[in-house]
Amino acid sequence: MGLKSVLSKWFAAWVNRDINYMRQNGVALQHQTMQQLVAQAKNTAFGTDHQFQNITNYEDFKRNVPVRDYEDLRPYIDRVVNGEADVTWPGKPAYLAKTSGTTSGVKYIPISKESMPEHIKAARNALLSYIHETGKAHFVDGKMIFLQGSPIMSKKHGIDVGRLSGIVAHHVPGYLQKNRLPSYEVNCIEDWEQKVDAIVDETNNKDMRLISGIPPWCQMYFDRLSAKSGGKKIKDIFPNFKLFVYGGVNYEPYRARIEESIGFAIDTIETYPASEGFIAFQDSQKDKGLLLLVNSGIFYEFIPSEEYFNANPTRLSLANVELNKNYALIMNTSAGLWGYSIGDTVKFTSLNPYKIVVTGRIKHYISAFGEHVIGEEVEHALMSVAKEEGLDIVEFTVAPQVTPAEGLPYHEWFIEFGKAPANIENFAEKVDAALQKKNIYYFDLIEGNILRPLVVRSLKSDSFINFMRSQGKLGGQNKVPRLSNDRKIADALAAYVI
Structure with missing residues (x-):
């Protein structure tokens, strides 16, 4: 030593x-x-x-x-x-x-x-x-x-x-x-x-x-x-x-x-x-x-995430937070940021x-139909099934498909696998079931035939590296958004689908 x-x-x-x-x-x-x-x-x-x-x-x-x-x-x-x-x-x-x-x-x-x-x-x-x-x-x-x-x-x-x-x-x-x-x-x-x-x-x-x-x-x-x-x-x-x-x-x-x-x-x-x-x-x-x-040197405040976009949301100091509740994180700092919404959500x-x-991110969610699916939920759904099946996930992102060529709208998952599932449709069914258990609103939309179960698109090797390179955001502190409410990332990734 x-x-x-x-x-x-x-x-x-x-x-x-x-x-x-x-x-x-x-x-x-x-x-x-x-x-x-x-x-x-x-x-x-x-x-x-x-x-x-x-x-x-x-x-x-x-x-x-x-x-x-x-x-x-x-x-x-x-x-x-x-x-x-x-x-x-x-x-x-x-x-x-x-x-x-x-x-x-x-x-x-x-x-x-x-x-x-x-x-x-x-x-x-x-x-x-x-x-x-x-x-x-x-x-x-x-x-x-x-x-x-x-x-x-x-x-x-x-x-x-x-x-x-x-x-x-x-x-x-x-x-x-x-x-x-x-x-x-x-x-x-x-x-x-x-x-x-x-x-x-x-x-x-x-x-x-x-x-x-x-x-x-x-x-x-x-x-x-x-x-x-x-x-x-x-x-x-x-x-x-x-x-x-x-x-x-x-x-x-x-x-x-x-x-x-x-x-x-x-x-x-x-x-x-x-x-x-x-x-x-x-x-x-x-x-x-x-x-x-x-x-x-940071004074934190917390806004219940479901109230974040309200005109007068509840603001809490540390003294009044609760366990296992999603909050938007607000910061006041010794660098001169005041009432600053950093954009992240946290849970105690x-x-x-x-x-x-x-x-997750307060603005990174899918709610094209009122489901308000957040990052924590999609990550849990995906990783629980991947672990169960012994699969390898390199990277992924999810976007709504609101106007499909046929059938009901759905959530479209773009996944780059290290080790892919033998049956992609069966894998998608399991992930969808896991997501329904995590989000009651998503469950209701599936049950009510407003949405059909999610669709998984398997991507070629290095798809996300190539995508980030094309955006000039390769490396450093750059990260792929896991959730989007629009189709910008999804449409760009369509070129990498197997």
Whole structure:
């Protein structure tokens, strides 16, 4: 055991005391966070416009600060991007994180000098929680790879602009720099496929022990590593690789294929980072719930998802949330986002401590006929049947077919299989039955002959990679939307149907 791993266990125990305090004092810490954020921003343009000086409690806050998405908040953000100081947060942001929104095109999310360290601390604490619980610290003595965006920055009115993962690359702690791959030069390659090939060349003979990234792009890296080594499993290429850290998408649809590529069921840590803030991480291998970070400069609010599009939806602080109920997540941050709807839905799996799972996107659902099928439901239906039949799912997306050439409308599922079912119609029937059990409205529409059972379209190998390439969204933090209420993605994927 190396010196780093010995020291990391001591450090993990020390940090765990702070994490335990957070676990036990969620509501109080959130109230304190709200008060601190309001006090710090009361003299900004936003604070003046929304009478922050009169806010003393959460009821005041709700009256003064409306819920907004990016487009609603854009008049303020545009002022920030244009270099104006003291708009939504004191001074100017340290960075602008550039993201590709599904409805707003390119978005610029401010990251302040106060919020940036919270991203780094949360990522660190996710690893330290794993070390403290399991006693496994061997990975800190070897190489670690973080599949991420380019660290190259541009400027907007004197503010550094880049992708979140590229920004974070500039803040990796010094004690990890010698362990970290890829090299800066390789990380700067913009073309994703060229970058993956360069990473394969750079890491192929290294002692890789931890790999982190969004699952589909890690799978691409694993596939190319295996191909370069003549078909070896990842465990044979990296015998000391024992920890996979991921975030950004639900891992379950990718788990079977990734574990097959690696050669065993590897330990995993799920994280929930976003440009808007690092929200939660998995703090236990015994629990898939993600520990909500309640003292990291973010004050959270929650809107019951069924009320989200109402004129005056219910807004709840952490003190009033319930278990197993879908909420739209609202954020107020130390980077100057206020009443900000991030677009995700979450569900609490524990209230002591406060733990969540991400259940989907508030605008990613199918409700062409009032069924309001959400991401959590389609993923459960698909993966339960795939697991039962021993099938391999590479990627999938679902869209409504409202005007078929004949017969009743239906939900159309485009699935790229690693291992396909012997009988696609029988597989579709089972998935449809599973979805009916999860969503009573969908069940009623099938029973009432408003919809016919879903149809599965099997796609050629690499269909989703080719589709994302055609959209200019291959790699990085880009993800395929699992659900759409229109036919844009479905019509584009029709060319890949077997």
